[in-house]
Amino acid sequence: MPLIRNPKDFAAGLLFxxxxxxxLVIARSYPLGTASRMGPGYFPRILGILxxxxxxxxxxxxxxxxxxxxxxxxxxxxxIVLLSVLVWGLAAQWLGLVVASLALVFVSSVASDExxxxxxxxxxxxxxxxxxxxxxxxxxxxxxxxPVFLGGGR
Amino acid sequence: xxxxxxxxxxxxxxVTPLNLFYAxxxxxxxxxxxxxxxxxxxPTIAMLLPITYYLPPVSALIMLAGIYxxxxxxxxTNAILVNIPGEISSVxxxxxxxxxxxxxxxxxxxxxxxxxxxxxxxxxxVVIAAxxxxxxxxxxxxxxxxYFSLMVLGLLSAVVLAHGSVLKAILMIILGLLLGIVxxxxxSGMARFSFEAPELTDGIGFVGLAMGLFAxxxxxxxxxxxxxxxxxxxxxxxxxxxxxxxxxxxxAILRGxxxxxxxxxxxxxxxxxxxxxxxxxEKKLAKDPSRFGKGAIEGVAGPESANNAGAQTSxxxxxxxxxxxxxxxxxxxxxxxxxxxQPGPQVMNKPPDLFWGLxxxxxxxxxxxxxxxxxxxxIWVKLLRVPYRLLYPAIVLICTVGSYTANNNVFEVWxxxxxxxxxxxFAKLGCEPAPLLLGFILGPMLEExxxxxxxxxxxxxxxxxxxxxxLTMLLMAAALLILIVVPAIRKKREEVFVEES
Numbered sequence: 001m002p003l004i005r006n007p008k009d010f011a012a013g014l015l016f017x018x019x020x021x022x023x024l025v026i027a028r029s030y031p032l033g034t035a036s037r038m039g040p041g042y043f044p045r046i047l048g049i050l051x052x053x054x055x056x057x058x059x060x061x062x063x064x065x066x067x068x069x070x071x072x073x074x075x076x077x078x079x080i081v082l083l084s085v086l087v088w089g090l091a092a093q094w095l096g097l098v099v100a101s102l103a104l105v106f107v108s109s110v111a112s113d114e115x116x117x118x119x120x121x122x123x124x125x126x127x128x129x130x131x132x133x134x135x136x137x138x139x140x141x142x143x144x145x146x147p148v149f150l151g152g153g154r
Numbered sequence: 155x156x157x158x159x160x161x162x163x164x165x166x167x168x169v170t171p172l173n174l175f176y177a178x179x180x181x182x183x184x185x186x187x188x189x190x191x192x193x194x195x196x197p198t199i200a201m202l203l204p205i206t207y208y209l210p211p212v213s214a215l216i217m218l219a220g221i222y223x224x225x226x227x228x229x230x231t232n233a234i235l236v237n238i239p240g241e242i243s244s245v246x247x248x249x250x251x252x253x254x255x256x257x258x259x260x261x262x263x264x265x266x267x268x269x270x271x272x273x274x275x276x277x278x279x280v281v282i283a284a285x286x287x288x289x290x291x292x293x294x295x296x297x298x299x300x301y302f303s304l305m306v307l308g309l310l311s312a313v314v315l316a317h318g319s320v321l322k323a324i325l326m327i328i329l330g331l332l333l334g335i336v337x338x339x340x341x342s343g344m345a346r347f348s349f350e351a352p353e354l355t356d357g358i359g360f361v362g363l364a365m366g367l368f369a370x371x372x373x374x375x376x377x378x379x380x381x382x383x384x385x386x387x388x389x390x391x392x393x394x395x396x397x398x399x400x401x402x403x404x405x406a407i408l409r410g411x412x413x414x415x416x417x418x419x420x421x422x423x424x425x426x427x428x429x430x431x432x433x434x435x436e437k438k439l440a441k442d443p444s445r446f447g448k449g450a451i452e453g454v455a456g457p458e459s460a461n462n463a464g465a466q467t468s469x470x471x472x473x474x475x476x477x478x479x480x481x482x483x484x485x486x487x488x489x490x491x492x493x494x495x496q497p498g499p500q501v502m503n504k505p506p507d508l509f510w511g512l513x514x515x516x517x518x519x520x521x522x523x524x525x526x527x528x529x530x531x532x533i534w535v536k537l538l539r540v541p542y543r544l545l546y547p548a549i550v551l552i553c554t555v556g557s558y559t560a561n562n563n564v565f566e567v568w569x570x571x572x573x574x575x576x577x578x579x580f581a582k583l584g585c586e587p588a589p590l591l592l593g594f595i596l597g598p599m600l601e602e603x604x605x606x607x608x609x610x611x612x613x614x615x616x617x618x619x620x621x622x623x624x625l626t627m628l629l630m631a632a633a634l635l636i637l638i639v640v641p642a643i644r645k646k647r648e649e650v651f652v653e654e655s
Binding site: 008009011012015016019023026027030031034035036037038039040043044047048050051054055057058061070071073074077078081082084085086088089092093097101104105108109111112113114115119120123124127131135141142143 | 319321322324325328329331332335339341342344346347370371373374377378541542543544546547548550551552554555558559562564567568570571574575578579582583584585601604605608609611612613614615
C-alpha cells in the first residue's frame with residue numbers, strides 16, 4: 001500500500017501548514033499582548049497555530065484514508081490568461097485602455113483550442129471600444145484612452 | 155404617528171415623478187453593472203456616489219438603494235449563468251443556480267431568484283416599517299461576546315456548504331480570516347503582513363481576491379476541458395416555473411425571508427450570513443439533501459430570498475444607530491454625510507420624510523426590479539449566448555478593468571493574478587473557495603469583537619459561555635459541528651469498509 005493514499009488531502013494539508021508557518025514566522029515580531037489587551041500579534045498567532053495543527057491533521061488523514069488521484073495540472077491555459085492580465089496591468093496607464101484591452105483579449109484568446117487570430121483581433125477591437133464607452137465615458141475611470149506619448153486622449 | 159400615517163407620508167415622498175425616475179435609473183444602472191462580472195454593488199455605488207451630490211437627499215438615497223438592489227439582482231443572474239458570484243452574498247446562489255443552468259433549467263432559476271427577492275424585499279420592508287424600534291432594542295442587547303459567537307456560528311454553518319471535506323472547509327475559513335486581517339491593525343496602527351507594500355496596509359482588496367479565486371481560476375479549469383462551456387443559455391426559453399416547482403420553493407422563500415429578516419438586523423454581514431444560513435436550513439430540511447449542490451431549486455429560492463431580506467433589514471441599524479453593517483451601508487453613510495445628515499436615532503424623527511420615503515421606495519425599487527428584469531433577462535441571455543472562446547477573454551477583460559477600478563490602482567490587478575494562481579491550486583486540491591471568502595470578510599470583525607469581549611471580561615475567556623445569548627449560539631455552533639462531523643466519520647468508515655472487503 002502506498003504511503004500517501006489521498007494525494008489531494010495530503011498536498012492541501014501541506015499548503016495550509018505552509019501558510020500557518022509563514023504567518024507565525026512573519027508575526028514573530030508583532031507584539032503579543034495579553035488576553036485582556038490583545039496586541040497585533042495575538043489573533044494572527046492563534047490562526048497560524050490552527051492552520052499548522054489542523055493542516056497536519058489533514059495531511060495525516062491523507063495518508064490514512066484513500067481518495068481519488070490528483071487530476072493533471074495544466075499550466076498552459078492559466079499562464080496564458082494570467083499573462084494577458086499582466087500585460088493589461090503593465091500597459092493600461094501608459095499605452096492606454098484601447099491598446100491594453102486589445103492586447104489582453106488577443107493574448108488570452110491564445111489559450112483556447114479554437115484560436116483564430118482574425119476573430120481574436122476583431123472581438124478585441126469591439127471589446128476595447130465598449131470598455132472605453134462604459135468605463136471612461138460612463139464611469140469616469142481615470143485611465144488614458146490612447147497611448148500617453150500620443151496625447152492620451154479622453 | 156402610527157404605522158399607516160408613516161407609510162402614507164413615505165408614499166407621498168417616494169411616488170413623486172422625480173423620485174420614481176431616480177428609483178428607475180438606479181435600478182437599471184445597478185442591474186446593468188451588476189450583470190457584468192466583477193463589479194459588485196460596492197464599486198458600483200462607490201463610482202456613482204459623486205453623482206448623488208447633485209440630487210436632493212431623499213432622491214440620492216432612493217437612487218443608491220435602487221443601485222444596490224439592481225446590482226444584487228444582476229449578481230444573481232451572473233451567479234446562475236456564468237458561475238461567478240457578482241457579490242459575496244450570491245456565492246451560495248452559484249452552488250445550485252449554476253447547476254440548474256447546466257441542466258437547462260436556467261429560466262426557472264432566474265425566475266425563482268427574481269420572485270424570491272421580490273417577495274423577501276416586500277416583507278422585509280413591512281417588517282422594517284412595523285418593527286424597527288423594538289428590533290433595534292434587541293440588537294442593542296448584543297455585546298462583543300455575542301457578536302463573536304454569532305460570527306463563529308455563521309462561519310461554521312458555511313462549512314456545511316462545502317460538499318467536500320469538513321476539515322478542508324474549516325482550514326479554508328481560517329486561511330480566509332488570516333487574509334482578512336492583512337493590513338493596518340485598527341488598535342495599534344501596526345501594518346500586518348503588508349510586506350512593505352503601501353497598498354497592502356489597507357488590506358487585500360475584496361474585488362481582486364474574488365476575481366482571482368472565482369473568475370480566473372474557473373476560466374483556467376474550464377479551458378482544460380475541451381468541451382467545457384461556461385455560460386448555460388441553451389434552454390433558457392421559459393422564464394417561468396412549473397406549478398410543482400412553485401409548490402416546492404414557496405416554503406423555502408418563506409423560511410429564507412424570515413431568516414434573512416432576523417439575521418439582517420442582528421449581524422454585520424446580514425445578506426451574506428443569511429444566505430449561507432438559509433442554504434444550510436434548506437439542506438437540512440430537504441427529504442433528499444444529496445440533491446443540493448446538484449441543482450436543487452430550494453437551494454436557489456431560500457438563499458436568494460434570505461439575502462435580499464437581510465440586505466434590506468440591515469438598513470435598520472444604519473438608520474437608527476448610524477452603524478453601517480457592511481461596506482454598502484458604509485457608503486450609504488457617506489452619502490448621508492455629503493448632505494449633512496448625521497445618521498442615527500434622530501434620522502427617524504427629524505426629517506421623517508427621509509426615513510419613510512426611503513422605506514417606501516425600497517418597495518417600489520423591488521417592484522421595478524421584477525417588472526424591469528423578467529422581460530430584460532431575455533436580453534442578458536442573448537448577450538450571453540456567445541461561444542466560450544469569445545466569451546472568456548471578455549470576462550477576463552471586464553474582471554481586470556473591474557479590479558483596477560476598485561481603487562483605480564494597478565495593484566488590485568496584481569492581487570487578482572496572485573489569487574488566480576492560488577485559486578487554480580485550490581481547485582486542483584479539491585478546496586472550495588467560498589468558505590475562504592466568508593472568512594476573509596469576517597476576519598477583521600471577528601478579531602475586533604474577540605478583542606473587545608476580552609477587554610470587557612479582563613482576559614477571561616469564559617465570558618463567551620457566561621452570557622446566555624452567546625452561550626446559546628456557541629452551543630448551536632457545536633451542535634452543527636457534531637452534526638456534520640458524525641456522518642462524515644460514518645461515511646469514511648464505510649469507505650474503508652468497502653475498500654477492505
